[in-house]
Amino acid sequence: MNNENKKQFKEMLDTVFDIYNRNHADQNLLRVWWLKLQSYDMPIVNQAFDSWTTTSNKFPTPHDIILLCRQKKLDTQVAKKIPYKSMSLEKRKEISEKLQGLIKKMRGVAWTLH
DSSP: OOGGGHHHHHHHHHHHHHHTTOOOOOHHHHHHHHHHHTTSOHHHHHHHHHHHHHHOSSOOOHHHHHHHHHHHHHHHHHHHHOOGGGSOHHHHHHHHHHHHHHHHHHHHHHHHHO
16 A cells, blocks of 8 residues: 555544444554555455454454455465456366366375374
């Protein structure tokens, strides 16, 4: 995020505080949240907060949102590297079969490690 996102970020954070019946963050708390999340793009942060508020009835910590941001960022990077939707159905089936084979092999290895 950059300085241009600060207003939108504050509004989003205020909304999250409202959802969980919390008083809005003061300047110091807002600064902490910003410093912890500023390295992520705004859409990633939005998705992370959206995921959290959809799945949890507990107020998030910055760490909770950072973990979601990391996952969202990784998901985005993987999606950019694999143009899955543009692949033919045959190619998708081939990849799916290979993945299923790998998963079976991994399960066997994991089983033998116990």
